[in-house]
Amino acid sequence: MEDQENPKILQIPDQNLQKKHQMMLERLSNRHQTRLETRKLDSTDSTTSTFLSRFNDSKNSIISQLQTTTDPSRLTVISDAISTLEKLVAENSYSLPSYEVRSSLRTISDLKQNLENLSAQLIPRKKFSFKSKPTRTQTQSQILQNDVVSTPNETELKFNFPVRESPGFRDKQNEVLFQDFKCSEIGEFTLSGLDSCEVRLVGCVNALFFNKLKGCKVYAAPVTGSILIEEVEDCVLVLASHQIRIHFAKRCDFYLRVRSRPIIEDCNGVRFGPYCLNYEGIEEDLEAAGLIEETGQWGNVDDFKWLRAVQSPNWSVLPEEERVGTVDLADLGCGNDAS
Structure with a gap:
């Protein structure tokens, strides 16, 4: 109520x-x-x-x-x-x-x-001379370790970093090429004019130069300085360095470990993934080159010819299902006793 x-x-x-x-x-x-x-x-x-x-x-x-x-x-x-x-x-x-x-x-x-x-x-540059050293039995006849030549009048690369007189592999086709830089006086090394070759490099070197490679596979140990690449096509390159610059590359896959952003110029159809090389002693080489840490910079590419804010169409990250996986040089047949 x-x-x-x-x-x-x-x-x-x-x-x-x-x-x-x-x-x-x-x-x-x-x-x-x-x-x-x-x-x-x-x-x-x-x-x-x-x-x-x-x-x-x-x-x-x-x-x-x-x-x-x-x-x-x-x-x-x-x-x-x-x-x-x-x-x-x-x-x-x-x-x-x-x-x-x-x-x-x-x-x-x-x-x-x-x-x-x-x-x-x-410092006047001295000409390279190779010291003689004992040879061991070659178990893989395809591996042409001693086929290293020097070309005095090598032309400069277009991005103004000269190849100079560095030793290297030049003008080869359908060959497997191997070079061990351990206990070597070689500071710089050049790959030039190679067609359908497989190159295996172990041990640290100061710098690598690539010029005119087609249909090649390159498996390279850590580089303490820079890698400069020009005119490569349909290649697979496994590389580790502090700085990598790529010019005129087409349809190539790069597997990198790098301290700074990779730089590309005038490239198209290039893809990037993480460094995937393995061989006996690679951890020591990575440590010596200051590359033991994976920075993730392999996927942080700068395209100097693409100034827009959106992603450059000239490069992409390799899908995981399309990556080659770990490449072990021992499995490829070069072994750890090659000299």
């Missing part, structure tokens, strides 16, 4: 008040999101600014040394400084804008070239 005499009053919400409340919540949410984005941009700008400051200080120091050095013993110091600068770019590449990375890599490439020019001025 009391409820009937004093009925409860139902409050009907004010729709205008609800709308105002919702609009207020949206404004607060948008304001919060804007603050987060601003902080993120400020953080990115701060990281880029810090990197550029360190990079430019190191670059200017190296340029000064290149311009004033007359003592050949200082070349190693300059080379180490360039390597440290390259490492700085690799360590910050994930957090930097792509154009800053490309610009930095071009600067490093120019510094290396200037160091090469200075080295040629201060």
